[in-house]
Amino acid sequence: MDAVAKSLKEDYLTCVICYELFVEPKILPCLHTFCKGCLEMFILKLPEKTDFPCPICREPFSLPSRSVSSLKNNFIFKDMLVKLSESRKAGSKRVCSFCILHSKEVEATHKCITCLDLLCSFCVRHKHVFTRQNAYHEIVLLKDYLTGKFTVKKNSEVICERHNERLRFFCPSCSVPICGECALNDHRRHEFVSLDEARNIVAKEMENSIENARAKQEMLKEEHENLTSKTQELSSNEIFLLGEVETKFKEIYRKLTKCRQNLEEKIKKKSSVEKEKIKACLKENESLQGDLQESISFCENIVLNRSDLEVVYFLNDMKSILLKYSVQHEKEEISLPRLEVNIDDEICKMFSVMEAVVDGNNAKKPSLEVGSDSDTAKAEAKCQEKKQEIKPIKNSKKKVKPITTVVPKCVKRYDKSELHDDKTPNYTSVTWIDKSCFGLADGQNQCAVICKTVGGITECRTISVNEIVGIVKFGDSLACKTHSGEIFIYSYPELIYERSFQGAYTLSSRSSELIWVTKQKIMIFKGCSITSLNILDEEGKSFTFKRPFQFCCLPNNSFALTDKPEESLYLLDKRGQIMARRDFTGQGQLGALSCDEDNRIYMTRYETNNICIFDASGEFLRTISLSCILKKPKAISVMNEEAVLVASSDQVVLLSLK
Known part of the structure; x- marks a missing residue:
């Protein structure tokens, strides 16, 4: 027993968490060893974590599965415990923890329930409580401890991180628990009390x-x-x-x-x-x-x-x-009349009856049957009123016309296979070049597409233009605008690059003039020279657009322009001064602009699938419905009422409004 005690030193094999001999010792990456059960209890106190600090040195270690079983066993300690257990079998008595360090086997009579040391009567009287670390430890008779009269104090499990000593006091001034070393040094001027x-x-x-x-x-x-x-x-x-x-x-x-x-x-x-x-x-x-x-x-x-x-x-x-x-x-020759029924009038009667019921009594459930004599008579009168109703146009001396919605005739439809060899396009702009030829800006494939119809067959040529978003024809040239504001000029029909400009938000053309817009100016390029017009507000003061979006030049030398952040259509005279503004706030996204030879302005509406037509003063004239022809129109170019090109992202249609 003496030889075994000298070599093993029983306290060296004690877990610092439970202060008992190791049970299934597990070693951490920092080489500190603890009981498997103690580590499991330690991990349970830190829920929903996979990284934990070592209870002694605080070096972090990782347990992704939160399973202590994945840690390695400390086989050296395990073998030492086996040898110690075998040596203990020689004698069943419990020996003093202090005396065994000096190779003396003195039977223990007491136990410290604070630090769990076994003590003989001599060590109780002369050693254990005579150090400042152990002065407040509680010692009881071993037989009373073994019968369960006393339990281990829970505070013994907490160790001071700085001094590796048990926390035994509390400093009210700092509101922290402290050890004896802390009380003598850092908190020596503070009053401290026991943990109880x-x-x-x-x-x-x-x-x-x-x-x-x-x-x-x-x-x-x-x-x-x-x-x-x-x-x-x-x-x-x-x-x-x-x-x-x-x-x-x-x-x-x-x-x-x-x-x-x-x-x-x-x-x-x-x-x-x-x-x-x-x-x-x-x-x-x-x-x-x-x-x-x-x-x-x-x-x-x-x-x-x-x-x-x-x-x-x-x-x-x-x-x-x-x-x-x-x-x-x-x-006796008989003239047989043509069979005619005005379907639109009949539908108008029905909806007028429903409106009359709702307007008359919202709380009353409609019980009218379509086709009843009294209701039909009222509906006919209301329908006639609606037909004769004319929406007044403010500040207009012209004869007022009723607002109508028309469905155009689709003359020809060009799909992506016909224009682009089955490549998926994204058309952002379209322009007439002549009566049988038109151009497209394809942002997806980054090119300008020139389409010419000869004998019913459409032939296409392309020009590679990075980030292209717009295309117009002026004089004997084509202009392509990019997303970054550059304008590239190509000769037509040779399609040879000639020159470029920068700083354009949007562009248009008028005969032999190329015209583009910045936030404060209208730039006009003709021949080899450039002139500019300052943009002015209604009072003649300098005006700045937030973000010019679409732009077109009317035959009467005036201009139409949309500002995307403002959601407005602006009409400017030939000097660049704003004459009128039409607000579209909350009415959906504004689309492309074009005009015809009679100074009518055409604006596509992407979300409502239609085209709005205005006169040169900005007054609304009529709506062209595209619901049954083309979805989500993005670009438009008008030659005359019988030749209107409208493009979506992957289709182009030729429309006639007559």
């Missing part, structure tokens, strides 16, 4: 905080209940409103179905009446044909088979018979 007294101090301080936290907790519970109630109420309202929408639209669908049935019945009834007339006419026609055939046969028989005297004798009778049928047919 500190517990009472902390409990009193925390009492008010806990009460406030509980009050806050109650408030949060009430708020949670209130929010839950509002959520339920919102869900209930959502279900109710969805049900109302379902009911209303079912009613609308029922009325539409009824209107359709009435229209179909009306058409069928009119058709049936006309068919009966035609049937009667056919029957009469067949009867006349039979009578006339008999008369013809009678006359032919007399002329061919009778004697000369009989032929002469019946001449007047034969003439009168044939003449009678001829005159009778001319007098």
Whole structure:
């Protein structure tokens, strides 16, 4: 036993967490060793973490799986524990932890429940409590400890990080637990108390905080209940409103179905009446044909088979018979009218009836049936009022015209396979070059596409232009604008590069002039010279656009321009002064601009699938609907009303407005 005690030194094999001999010792990367169970308890105190500090030196170590089993076993300590266990079997008595360090086997009679040392009676009286680290340790009889009368103090598990000594005191001035070394050095001028007294101090301080936290907790519970109630109420309202929408639209669908049935019945009834007339006419026609055939046969028989005297004798009778049928047919000739039903008027009547019901009593559920006499009469009157309604145009001396929506005729459709060899394009601009040729800016493939139609076949040429977003034709040249504001000039039809400009936000052309816009100026390039116009507001002061977006030059030398951040259309005179502004805030994205020979301005509307037409003063004229022809129009170029090019991202259509 003496030899084993000398070599192993039992305290060296003690875990600093539980202060017992190691059980399944696990070694950390920093080479400190602990019991497997102690490490598991240590990890449980740090939830939702995978990196942990060593309980002794605080060097971090990682456990991605949070499993202590993945750590390596300390086989050296394990073997030493086995040898120590075998040596202990020789004698069953518990020896003093101090005496064994001096190779003396003295039976222990006491146990320190603060540091867990086993002590003999001599060490209790003369050694253990006579150091400043152990002065406040609590020592009990070993037999009382073994019978369970005393338990290990929990505070013994906490170690001072600076001095590697157990924390035994509390400094109220700094509100931190301290060890004996801290009390003698850093906190020597402070008053400190034992941990038992500190517990009472902390409990009193925390009492008010806990009460406030509980009050806050109650408030949060009430708020949670209130929010839950509002959520339920919102869900209930959502279900109710969805049900109302379902009911209303079912009613609308029922009325539409009824209107359709009435229209179909009306058409069928009119058709049936006309068919009966035609049937009667056919029957009469067949009867006349039979009578006339008999008369013809009678006359032919007399002329061919009778004697000369009989032929002469019946001449007047034969003439009168044939003449009678001829005159009778001319007098009774029937004019059959064309079958016509004004479908638009019938639909207008139906919606007018529905509007009258809603306007008259919103709370009352509509119970009108489409086609009832009184309601139809009211609807006809309202429909006529709507047809005659004219929206006044402010400050206009011209004759006021009603606002209308028209659907153009699609003359030709160009798809991507016809224009671009099945490559996916993204057309951002289109321009007429001549009557049979037009140009496109393809931002996806970074090129300008020149399309010419000859004999019904479209031929295409391309020019590589990086970041191209716009294209226009002026004089004998083509101008391509890039995203960075550069303008590249190419000769046409040779497509040879000539020169370039910089600083353009958007560009347009007028005859032989290339015109582009900056935030404060309108630049005009003609021949080999450049002139500029300062942009002025209504009062003649200098004006700055935030971001010019689309631009076109009218034949009367005025200009139209859109400012994207302002969501507005500006009309400028030939001097560059703003004459009018039309605001489109909240009405969707503004599109491309173009104009015709009569100074009408065309603007595409990307989100509503239509084209708005304005006069030179900015007054609205009409809308061209593209819903059934082209989705999301992005670019437009107008030669005249019979030649309007409109492009989406991957298609181009040729439209006629006449």
